[in-house]
Amino acid sequence: MADDTTETELLKWARRYAKKHGWVLNTDEKQLATVIRGLARNKTRFGRQYCPCRLRSGDEEKDRAIECPCVYHKDEIANDGSCHCKLFFSTH
Ligand code: SF4
Structure with missing residues (x-):
């Protein structure tokens, strides 16, 4: 089972990664948590x-x-404004 540590680490990683590329994470906290949970589960x-x-x-x-x-x-x-999972979003 995915534990909270994995989710917390993934969220931190995603924030850093988005920032580095000039993107933001999904501002819908619920959707964001769902994607992070899915990633943590797979990990x-x-x-x-x-x-x-x-x-x-x-x-x-x-x-x-x-x-x-x-x-x-x-x-x-670049083309749709977000990745398929709606984790990363462009800011323009
Ligand atoms: S679509 Fe790609 S970048 Fe977005 S959450 Fe899935 S694997 Fe990650």
Whole structure:
């Protein structure tokens, strides 16, 4: 089971990561907590913080693409204003 420490650490990491790129985290606390909980759960269960909004193939090599931050997030944030999970948001 994902513990609170993992969630707290992930949230800290996400904040730092967003800041470094000039993004912000979802301002809806409930949605934010859901994504963080999903990431923490995957980290605890699989040892990797797989995206909670994408399907794992089960192939470790392939699934590297969906480890948060996934290979898609920069394009998604640039094109849609947020990543698929709505964890990271652009500020403009
Ligand atoms: S969609 Fe967002 S939350 Fe999901 S892996 Fe990519 S960056 Fe992380």
